[in-house]
Amino acid sequence: MTSGPKYSDTRCGKEIDDSRASSVCKGCTFDGLPAIFSFNIIILLSPYYASNCIMKVIALAVSCLLALSAVSAETCFNDVSMDCGQASNSLGLPSCNAIYGHFSRQGNVANEMQAYANLHMRRSYEYLLSAAYYNNYQTNRLGFSKLFQKLSDETWDKTIELIKHITKRGGSMDFARRSVQETVTRNSTIELQELESLAHALDTQKEIAERAFYIHQEATRNNHKTHDAEIAQYLEEEFIEDHADTIRNLAGHTSDLKQFIVQNDGNDLSIALYLFDEYLQKTV
């Protein structure tokens, strides 16, 4: 700072060759911290300076101090103030983004949201295969097929909604992300019998619902680094409400099928499955 180069600072209004004054202007522009010291020096020495510039320098130093409080908060406004004062062809503005709270910064809520989108995508295509299986000429259960198609369509739409929401919060989508909740990948077959397939769907929907609970729990720990009211509210409104209905419906279906299987020594089974499929065709 001893040999301040000659340069023109718009906020000083004139060319400055005083090394101290220079350091004040530079300090404001580049890192703010030296400004405090320079400012104090100038206060002490100010009676000795009769230059017109000195009042402007003091005003600048005060504005530097004001800006200093903003530096620690890393605001977009501060980025703009800093970068626009420099003559360069690029603007960094690293704090001008949609990230607020702890999303994408601390905790695993952002990661879990990515994993949640991936979970929906994978389950959606599994449901699609189940829908296909129940639509082949041998199984020929169009009601079951319709049920799985609906589940597939819903989870697919949610995949896109989740991706949009992650980006709404300033995050980006990572298609390889897996949840910390995820243990070994299930290696299950799609080709299941009627009751088995409903049981499988029920388990899958519970997995999806409980994952939402987990993310919600991470997002609602008060005074914790992961607290995020917006994500919690979003999950409640767009996911958690619907999950209860879907799970209840599937559980109801398994109860019905269970009755048909057990009663009348199982003689009703083939007609019961046929009728139940017809029922699904009309109601799903």
Place this chain on the structure above:
Amino acid sequence: MKIPSLVLFLAICSAAYATQCNVNPVNVPKQWITMSRGCRDSVRRQIQMEVSASIQYLAMGAHFSKDSINRPGFANLFFEASKEERQHAMKLIEYLLMRGELTNNLTSLIAVRAPERKTWSSGQEALEDALKMETEVTKAIRTVIVNCENDRSAGPGQDDNDYHLVDYLTGEFLEEQYKGQRDLAGKASTLKKMMDRHSALGEFIFDKKLLGIDI
């Protein structure tokens, strides 16, 4: 040791035979199922390709939705394209079902993998990348047509020339591909011209146009 093996035994049995919870599988004549193996496998591969394309489009939609990119029009375009690719996969599945296929080996039909590419430097590059991807899909559909039109490995009672599928792919799928490619190429051209001297504004305006907003 005995219990797991019993469970496994039951699991194997349940796949093929009746338990108290399901009815016996039945056999109906199979002579009407005439798709050749080579043709069927080509269609199966095509289904996987459409799924992969749908996921790649999702990644494009995700990229243009980011706050630092902020091109909702492009994001919308690619999310819609993603849905379309998924629907193509569903149409092909439907076709196989109509022809008596997909009674087994369902699980291996679709594998969900992360997309290859995740970032694009501009909307222009993404449109051109999408066009390239569509061109590859079109080429793959043509390969399916070739495989189904002249399958030398077709066994007795199977179609060595699957007229109907070839017609379906030619009439519906290729038509949609060509229209889609023309649309993407047109968009890429218009955008490129707008970008020529005013790249930042050009992309901004084009993006809003994609959203249906006139500015």
